[in-house]
Amino acid sequence: MAGEDVAALLDRCAGGDQSAFKRLYDAQSPRLYALALRLLKQPVLAADAVHDTFMHVWRMHASERAERFDPAHGPAEAWLAALLRARAIDTLRRGGRQPLEQPDGAASAEEGDEVLEKAPDREVPAPDGRFAALDPSAFHALRLAYLEGLTYGELADRLQQPLGTVKAGVRRALIGLKACARA
Amino acid sequence: MTGFGEPEERLLLAGDYVLGTLPADERARLRRELDGDPAMRAEIAFWEQTLATLAAEVPPVMPPIALWTRIERSVHAPGLRAPAMPVRSNRTEMSAAFWKAITAVSFLMAAGIAFVVLMDRTPMAVPVAALSRPGEPQPAFVVETRSDGVVQVMPLHPGDIPSDRDMELWSLPAGASEPQPLGVLPPAGRHLHSAMLPMGDSKLLVTLEPRGGAPDGRPTGPVLFSGALSLPD
Numbered sequence: 001m002a003g004e005d006v007a008a009l010l011d012r013c014a015g016g017d018q019s020a021f022k023r024l025y026d027a028q029s030p031r032l033y034a035l036a037l038r039l040l041k042q043p044v045l046a047a048d049a050v051h052d053t054f055m056h057v058w059r060m061h062a063s064e065r066a067e068r069f070d071p072a073h074g075p076a077e078a079w080l081a082a083l084l085r086a087r088a089i090d091t092l093r094r095g096g097r098q099p100l101e102q103p104d105g106a107a108s109a110e111e112g113d114e115v116l117e118k119a120p121d122r123e124v125p126a127p128d129g130r131f132a133a134l135d136p137s138a139f140h141a142l143r144l145a146y147l148e149g150l151t152y153g154e155l156a157d158r159l160q161q162p163l164g165t166v167k168a169g170v171r172r173a174l175i176g177l178k179a180c181a182r183a
Numbered sequence: 184m185t186g187f188g189e190p191e192e193r194l195l196l197a198g199d200y201v202l203g204t205l206p207a208d209e210r211a212r213l214r215r216e217l218d219g220d221p222a223m224r225a226e227i228a229f230w231e232q233t234l235a236t237l238a239a240e241v242p243p244v245m246p247p248i249a250l251w252t253r254i255e256r257s258v259h260a261p262g263l264r265a266p267a268m269p270v271r272s273n274r275t276e277m278s279a280a281f282w283k284a285i286t287a288v289s290f291l292m293a294a295g296i297a298f299v300v301l302m303d304r305t306p307m308a309v310p311v312a313a314l315s316r317p318g319e320p321q322p323a324f325v326v327e328t329r330s331d332g333v334v335q336v337m338p339l340h341p342g343d344i345p346s347d348r349d350m351e352l353w354s355l356p357a358g359a360s361e362p363q364p365l366g367v368l369p370p371a372g373r374h375l376h377s378a379m380l381p382m383g384d385s386k387l388l389v390t391l392e393p394r395g396g397a398p399d400g401r402p403t404g405p406v407l408f409s410g411a412l413s414l415p416d
Contacts, residue, residue, distance in 0.1 A: 018258070025251060030243030033250075038241055044333050044374040047250045052367070054254050059394060073228040078235030082201070089203035093210055094365065095379035129236060145202045146237045152204050174198035175191070177233055 006076035010069045014060040021058055028077070029054070032084045039088040039149040049087040056083055085149070092149050130180045138173040141166055197226035201234060211400045257369050308335060312387055314408040323408045324372065326387065334375040341370045344391060350407060351396045353388045356381040362388055367396045385412045 004023060012020035029050055036046035057080075060068050069079045127139045134142070145155055152170070156163040199205050200213050217224055308329045313322035314336075323341045328334050336352065344350060350370070353362035365379055368389055390397070391404035 021258070022251075025254065029246050029250070031238070031241070033246040034241045034244040035238050037244055040376075042331070042333055042374075042376070043247070044335070045376060047246060047253075048374050050246060050250060051254055051257065051369070055257055055369070056395075058258050070228070074232035075235075078232045081235045081238045082231035085201075085203065089210075090366065091376060091379075092203070093205075093207040094363070095376035130233065131236075142202070142234075143237055145204055146234055147241065149203045151206070155204075170202070170204070171195055171198075174195055174230075178194050178229075181229070181233065 006080070007069065007071055010057065010060075010076050010079075013057050014068065021054075024057065025054055028080055031077070032080060035081060035084055035147075036088050038147050039085065040091060045091060046088075049084055049091065052087045053080065053084045085146075089149050130177050133180055134173050134176050138169040138176070141169045142173040145170060193223060193226055197223060198230050201227055201230035215399050253371050256371050311414065312410040312412040314387055314389055314410040316408055322410070324368070324389070326410070326412065328377060328414075332377045334377050334380060335372065336368060336375065337372045338370055344370075344407075347394055348391050348404070349394050349396055350389050351392045351402070353390065353402060354379070354381055354412070355386045355388060357384040357386075359385075362402060364397065364400050367392075380412065380414060382414050385414075386410070387412050 004027065006024065006028065009020050009024040009027070013024060032053060033046055033050050036049040037043065040046045040049060056067075069076055073079065127134060127136075127143075131139055131142075141155055141159060144150060144158060148154075148158075150158060152163055152167050155170075156166045159166060161169075196205075196213065200210065203210075205213065213223075217227075308327035310325050310327050311334075312326040314324040314326065315322040321340050324336050324338055326334060326336050341350070350368040352365040352368040352373075352375075354365055355362040363381075365375060365387075366373065387410050388402070388406050389408040390402040390406050392402070393404075397403050
C-alpha cells in the first residue's frame with residue numbers, strides 16, 4: 001500500500017510531530033482497531049486498546065521510560081500490532097472472557113454484524129512464509145490463539161481437543177518457527 | 184513455571200507471553216522481570232515480529248470518529264483544567280453551579296459534545312460507584328455498568344495531574360490485602376469489561392503513578408480518589 005513509511009512516521013512522532021501522529025493514526029488505526037475488535041469483541045474496549053496504543057506512541061517523545069520502536073527488530077507495523085495486542089491481552093487476562101462467543105459472531109449483533117463478522121474457523125487462509133512449514137493443526141491452534149487471544153483452556157474448548165494436545169501443538173509451532181528463523 | 188534458563192524454555196515462555204496464553208499472574212511476573220533480562224526482551228521482540236504476519240488476514244475496520252477526538256484530548260490535555268463533559272445532559276444530581284462552570288469552557292464543550300452524542304447512543308448505563316477525594320462532594324469519576332457488559336469510568340471533575348504521571352484504577356475486594364490493577368485511567372475516562380470488577384463489596388481506588396502505570400502491578404503513588412462498589416453476586 002502506497003503511503004508514508006510507518007517507521008519514519010514513528011520517528012517523527014518520537015520528535016513530537018503532531019501532524020505525523022495524525023497521519024500515523026489515519027494510516028494504521030483501521031488495522032489496529034480491526035485486530036482489537038477480533039480480540040476484545042466489544043467496540044468500546046477495542047477503541048480503548050487503540051487509544052492506549054496511540055498514547056504510548058505519542059509519549060515516546062516525552063518519556064525515557066516508554067518502550068521505543070527499534071527498526072533492527074523488524075517492520076514498524078508489527079511493533080504497533082504487538083503494542084495493541086499487549087494492551088488487549090492485559091484487558092482479557094484481567095477480566096476473563098465474557099461467555100458470549102458463537103463462531104458466527106452472533107453475540108455482538110447489537111453493534112452491527114458487519115463490523116464483527118469473521119471467517120468461520122473452517123476458512124483458514126493457507127499459511128505462507130515461515131508458517132507453511134508447520135503442520136496444519138499446529139498452525140490452526142497458533143493462529144486462533146493469536147487472533148482471538150485465547151488461553152490454552154479456551155483453545156482446547158474451541159478446538160474440542162484435550163488441553164495437552166493443544167499445548168503441544170502450539171509449542172510445536174513455536175519451535176518450528178524458531179528453527180525456520182535460524183535456518 | 185521456572186525461570187528463563189534453557190533456550191527452549193525461554194523460546195516457549197516468550198512465545199506464550201506474546202501469544203497471550205500465559206495466565207495473568209505469570210504474565211505480570213514475566214513483565215516485572217523483563218527489565219533485567221535483555222535476552223528475554225530480544226526473544227519477545229522476535230515473536231512479536233514473527234507472529235505479526237498472522238494479523239494480515241484481518242480486514243481493516245474504520246474506528247469511530249470519536250476515538251480520534253478522545254486521543255486528541257488525551258494528547259493535548261494530560262490533566263484537564265476544567266470539568267469534563269458528563270455523559271448525559273439530564274443528570275438530576277448535577278447542580279446549577281456545576282453547569283454554569285461547564286458552559287464557561289466552550290472549547291471543551293465543542294470537543295465534548297461529539298463524545299456525549301456518541302455515548303447517548305449506547306445501551307442504558309447504571310451508575311454503580313462514584314470516585315471522589317475525601318471531603319469533596321463532587322466525584323472525580325463515576326462508574327456505570329451497561330447492559331452489554333461494558334463498564335464505563337466517566338470523568339466528571341478529574342482535576343490536574345502532573346504531566347509525568349498517570350492515574351491508575353484498582354479494585355480492592357472486601358477482605359483482600361492487595362489491590363488488583365484495572366489499568367491506566369486517562370482523564371477522558373476508560374471502559375472496562377464487567378468481569379474485571381469484583382462481585383460483592385469492594386473499593387475502587389485511583390492512584391497517581393508514573394507514566395504508563397505502576398510498573399510492578401502494585402500501587403506506588405498516593406490514592407487520589409476512591410469509592411465503594413457493591414455488585415450483586
